[in-house]
Amino acid sequence: MFRLEDLTLFVRAAALNSFSEAAREAGLPPAQVSSAIKRLEKALTIRLFARSTRSLRLTVEGESWLPYATQMLETMHAGLQKIQTPDDDVRGTLQIAVPSDLGRHLLLSVFRDFRQRHPALRLRLLFSDQITDVFKDPVDIAFRYGANGDATYIALPVAPDNRRVLVASPEWLRQHGEPRSLSELARHNALTFMLRGKLHDRWTLMKDGEIHEVNVSGAIMSDDAEVIRRLAIAGEGIAYKSWLDVSDDVNAGRLQPILTQYQGESVPLNMICPHRQQLSPAVRLLYDAVKARCASVQASFAAQSRCN
Incomplete structure (x- = not known):
């Protein structure tokens, strides 16, 4: 035995x-x-x-x-x-790692509503753009952008159709003009993101099935994705961001999509667990809540795309 x-x-x-x-x-x-x-x-x-x-x-x-x-x-x-464990028994402490902008901008309200519905549950929220190791770091689950290339952990799709979009503030576009081509985009001030010391200054877009890469540069760069979004809203340049991060800003008119004839690169959002026993009732219910919130945001992206 x-x-x-x-x-x-x-x-x-x-x-x-x-x-x-x-x-x-x-x-x-x-x-x-x-x-x-x-x-x-x-x-x-x-x-x-x-x-x-x-x-x-x-x-x-x-x-x-x-x-x-x-x-x-x-x-x-x-x-x-x-x-x-009854399915409605949600208690204990749930440790969650989330990308900074996604966590602060979109998911914080989901987490607050979820905890209010389950008052016996405690949440420990870790907002960072560093990639969490769910095996070594003190977390139960992590929300992570990008395709799942590691079969050693469980990855549940949250927003599989999420993409990046090029955005700038209306004030920036009034002052500098809207780029009409990728060559013009390369001449504009780009707000670039750094991760693990690597500067992401090559932006990938698609049109009619053809992949285009644009080398960009700018006066400001940051390793915090929320800072990039805030700078774009403040009129400091053009950002290339996940739609989940900027959807509210676009819908409110704080940011405006540009070069919409091009399709941004795919950045699916997944919920990562070390193993299936991590899928407790609390985790399954939170997954459903986050997925529902992201689905509503993706619906606004589809509507935006039809308008353009």
């Missing part, structure tokens, strides 16, 4: 390619993880990992058994959750 904790440690060690990382995640000594794997190997009479002083990898047998171990865990957790 397998121990539930041994099975869990095997799946996490396989995902992280490390006994020590799995131990740190579980708050255990590394030797305890090693002992758990040895018990499983003895019960199965196979080797699950090929170990050396420098590397750890699954054996062929380990790779074959991993999906079954994962399925067993998911089935057990689903059954335990069904008998132990």
